[in-house]
Amino acid sequence: MYTVLLAGGGHTHLEVIKSLSAERDPFIRWVLLSPDRYHYYSGMFSGYAEGLYSLDEIRVDLKQLCLDKKIDFMEVAVESIKPDQKKVVVSSGQILFYDRLSIDVGSHTAPDFIEGLQERQVHIKPAHLFPERMEVCQLARELVIIGGGAAACEMAFSFHAWKEKRGRKYDVITVISSGPFINEQADPVIESLFRQKGIQFYKNDRAIKVDDRYVYTENDRDIPYHEVMFLGGAQAPKWLEKSGLSTDEKGFVLVDATLQTVDHSDVFAAGDCAALATHPHLPKSGVYAVRQGKVLAHNLVASLKREKLNDYIPQKRGLILLATGNKEALALYGKVVRFGKLAWLWKDWIDVRYMRKLKKLSD
Structure with a gap:
């Protein structure tokens, strides 16, 4: 039995979950780790702030989605990973081992280059x-x-x-x-x-x-x-720089076109927390994150089966x-x-x- 850990309930991982059918490989166990049971859709944040949408309209119940898709759900945050040991430490204190790890934990808006901002700003991310x-x-x-x-x-x-x-x-x-x-x-x-x-x-x-x-x-x-x-x-989560994975100058996880991290073939990353080595100036946007989902879903399974991986090629604009x-x-x-x-x-x-x-x- 293989274990695939999906760290974070971002746009790309939602697409991966959507792609999983009832006929999927029974020897792969899928686990979603998220600090909250709900995914809030950033594309509707402004409409919610204006009062056009209700809270229920802008969120998806990840726990229920995983239950229906027969995926294990853990309401925990990732605190650190040890890629050389293939393990993840989560906020509950548990240590989880994996065969494949995919990171889609998004970004945050808490920069440290503006004096005094960190402790005074209204944080809307995570x-x-x-x-x-x-x-x-x-x-x-x-x-x-x-x-x-x-x-x-x-x-x-x-x-x-x-x-x-x-x-x-x-x-x-x-x-x-x-x-x-x-x-x-x-x-x-x-x-x-x-x-x-x-x-x-x-x-x-x-x-x-x-x-x-x-x-x-x-x-x-x-x-x-x-x-x-x-x-x-977007600002990179601080723990990524301490993860043992290669990051770009801003602290985002470096991945190649297959969405594999450049130095650990069993670790993938997507969405805002990832930096695509083949397209270093790609904007942090849900438009791109959603389209990475199909490639990521294929490559996670293909890498376990030693089959050919697909490349993610962003749309030009x-x-x-x-x-x-x-x-x-x-x-x-x-x-x-x-x-x-x-x-x-x-x-x-x-x-x-x-x-x-x-x-x-x-x-």
């Missing part, structure tokens, strides 16, 4: 922390979001829409970006929408320090806040659908930018359909 942290941001009189990518912009728009619907017109939302928001095609539209909605923003200025009252920037700005949130890019509040959105694909209600309907259809398919697996 994803299972998300629901309980949203209310403090919704009710904050002064909310500062550090970051300039799609996630930072989307959450600023969503919190603004939530506040607007509740008459909180004196609340202030500020976005601080160290560079452009998205690109030269999208930024003029985003900036125009920020101005229309009264969302303050500072581009090409870097947050360097946070104390109990202000966020300080390189350009000598002192921005007051009640709550501060960092959405300036990914579609970005960025919600801007009040059921409007930006559609970004390469240099093409479209704004309006149709883009939001497109996003809503994709997200709701994805979640319905996942929930049907455990019905």
Whole structure:
């Protein structure tokens, strides 16, 4: 009997679980390890923050899904791995041994390069922390979001829409970006929408320090806040660097095109926690993580059977659908930018359909 440990309930591992049929190899035992019994779908975070979706609509019950798929489920967090000994230490104190290990533990937003931020920010990752942290941001009189990518912009728009619907017109939302928001095609539209909605923003200025009252920037700005949130890019879980696995300069696990780690053929990694050696600049996005699932599912089994492994080849460009509040959105694909209600309907259809398919697996 072989044991395959799936560490983390991220997008890629959900796709692996989906692919497992009743006729699968009976000599392979599958075990999912997750610190929470629910998977929260990040693509619907902004809609939840705005009040468009309920908590149940944005999450999947991993425990029930595993029960229906005849997979063992353990509600534990991975604390360390010993790849040379093929063992994993989890938060319950147990030591688990494996024949194949796959890591899909995502990323977090807790950087240590901004003084004072770690202990003062509202953490929304790991994803299972998300629901309980949203209310403090919704009710904050002064909310500062550090970051300039799609996630930072989307959450600023969503919190603004939530506040607007509740008459909180004196609340202030500020976005601080160290560079452009998205690109030269999208930024003029985003900036125009920020101005229309009264969302303050500072581009090409870097947050360097946070104390109990202000966020300080390189350009000598002192921005007051009640709550501060960092959405300036994925950060690697600290334990990965101590795992004995090779990592890139940011601490993400290095994998080759087969999603195997570059120095341990019995350990795989996918999603945000992995860095693809063949595509080192691949964005951390669920769009890519989901598509890794089919390759990962095949390769985990094929590696046990000593069969040919498949390569994961990312699509050349990914579609970005960025919600801007009040059921409007930006559609970004390469240099093409479209704004309006149709883009939001497109996003809503994709997200709701994805979640319905996942929930049907455990019905």
